[in-house]
Amino acid sequence: MNLQQRLEILSQLGEYISSQSPEWQVACQRAEQQNNWFTQAFIKNAATTIAENFLQLTKLRNWVDSYHLDDNVLPKTVGIVMAGNIPMVGFHDLLTVFVSGHKQLCKLSSKDEVLLKHLVQKMTEWNPDTANHIQFSSMLKDCDAYIATGSDNSARYFEYYFGRYPSIIRKNRTSVALLTGNETEEQLSLLADDVMLYFGLGCRNVTKLYVPRNYDFVPLLNALRKYKWMFDHHKYRSNYDYQLAIYLMNNVYYMTNDCIVLVENEQLFSPIGTLHYSYYNSPEEVTANLLNNEQVQAVTGTQAIPFGYAQEPALTDYADGVDVMAFLQAI
Structure with missing residues (x-):
């Protein structure tokens, strides 16, 4: 998949999420059954934010243009350890690695397995080559770089296992x-x-x-x-x-x-x-x-992020303020 194809399939994913199709509704219900903290109202809120803030083609192109991305990327494999505190909290990392042209191996939290797997499954149905870019695994081995999100305690383990590789390790915030x-x-x-x-x-x-x-x-x-x-x-x-x-x-x-x-x-x-x-x-x-x-x-607050926008991050609002796309370009 070239860059244009990757952007277009992400835009299609945004349309799919916004369509509220029966298939998507079933996945949302399964996610709540697996994790009672994921109510239908909060899943819908997270999905709407992703669709509107991350998956609009114009926004994606403007974001990509700021990094001068192209198809001349030597693909590396990036291992991603995702959190599971809110629905699809790891989607931005998945999206960024996918757009960058690198491959990714994702270890999902047991609290948030249903929704991301379902979305990647839909992308694979639309373009089977997605499977060459995004894979899921319970073990992350032989990766060229790592992005790991967890608690202050788990971060110590991440630093021990991943510290010798290019890595982004996030703690409690x-x-x-x-x-x-x-x-x-x-x-x-x-x-x-x-x-x-x-x-x-x-x-x-x-x-x-x-x-x-x-x-x-x-x-x-x-x-x-x-x-x-x-x-x-x-x-x-x-x-x-x-x-x-x-x-x-x-x-x-x-x-x-x-x-x-x-x-x-x-x-x-x-x-x-x-x-x-x-x-x-x-x-x-x-x-x-x-x-x-x-x-x-x-x-x-009035002098910072306006009230009501804390949970409305844009594509450039990277967790912990660490530019993931710049990190991926450097590995």
Whole structure:
């Protein structure tokens, strides 16, 4: 497959996802059966983001043109270890390696096996040569380079096994929001999406708020109630109840709207069902502290990524800020 063929099949994949065909719907239902965190609403949200932000032919061509890609690539094999925290979270890596002209061997998370395999199967039906570019395996051996995403703990193992090869190794990251206290009702509703989408499991989910002194939390708590339906999800409810019990037993001050618990805590990462917050004296001080923090994936707010766009990455929004396409061109 040449570059033009690869771009066209990706565009066709975007149309397939957007068509909501019965075959795609069955795959989405199977994915939820395998992993209850993958609700139909959240699968649809992830799929729509991929189709609209990654798989539009014009966007793909503009992205490719910025790297001056062509068909004069000596194909290498890239091993990809994918996470499984949100639906199809590894799709951008798969897409980037595919477009680059290199071959890939993907190790999927057991939590997210159905959807990516189904999409690659469709691509192979449309063009059998896809099988020469994308393969799946439970073991990654004899690859020329590696891209591995996981926790801080798993990253140590990745560095041990893959460190002597060209590699990108990603660790735990999360996102934060910087509030001024002057946010509109619409902005707070969009912030609720940044916090609650995918049950807060993604690295682009906001798990920590920075607010000014004397901040009024009531409008925010009201905005977060748009996700009160999540309280009927048994896994989320169990996490919420567990965290709330800990705060009660330890006499920790908290606020809740019966959908999420807000707790003052300096930690960036918050447990499922909980949102941390800290007070600041000046927004510039917060921005300076977050600027080079390797645990921060994104900062939402009026002075950074607009509220509601944390989960809307573009083709150029690489995880951890590491340009994967440039990495692939250099191997």
